[in-house]
Amino acid sequence: MMVLYSGTTCPFSQRCRFVLFEKGMDFEIRDIDLYNKPEDIAVMNPYGQVPILVERDLILYESNIINEYIDERFPHPQLMPADPIMRARTRLFLYNFEKELFVHVSVLENRNPVEAKAREAARNNIRDRLSQLAPLLVKNKYMLGDEFSMLDVAIAPLLWRLDHYEIELPKSAAPIQKYAERLFSRPAYIESLTPSEKVMRR
Ligand SMILES: N[C@@H](CCC(=O)N[C@@H](CS)C(=O)NCC(=O)O)C(=O)O
Known part of the structure; x- marks a missing residue:
């Protein structure tokens, strides 16, 4: 097991x-x-x-x-696309998430005292990057389109923690909030x- x-x-x-x-x-x-x-x-x-x-x-x-x-x-x-091209693109996206979003999440999760300035910069970076993703989610149900995938898994825990991290998204990022609710209503998400x-x- x-x-x-x-x-x-x-x-x-x-x-x-x-x-x-x-x-x-x-x-x-x-x-x-x-x-x-x-x-x-x-x-x-x-x-x-x-x-x-x-x-x-x-x-x-x-x-x-x-x-x-x-x-x-x-x-x-x-959860990874079957098609090799889409799978490669998904891996690239996952890599981008780590470089552009989760590097900042790690600052906010750090158990050692991190300067307030660095925490504020991390929050701003996350807010800006998530806002850039919003247009994609106007027409897409999930990150890759109609299918739930590993990209949705990767980002869901961050979306769940926005209040906890004190990150407020602009109004223009409303599609992200709707998308987040879609992820949070999945039975496996609730169980997780x-x-x-x-x-x-x-
Ligand atoms: N890139 C790693 C990050 C894992 C990570 O940052 N874990 C933190 C908790 S959220 C941890 O174990 N911290 C303990 C420590 O660094 O001492 C992953 O994706 O698994």
């Missing part, structure tokens, strides 16, 4: 919980206290971070890598939430 080591408020861990519940297979989630990390975390992941997925002698870290593995291991419903995440959003 797959075991996911997960942070109860970690957006990257939530991505993996979301995929596990979408697939509806057997797995175990082990909550890790990030303020008091068990020693085996550093043994399994040289960067000392969660999420980590363990299946027999396979140990994986990095949420997107874990999620692609789960998607290939349990192909239904398929920990009690600490449930209270992040009013």
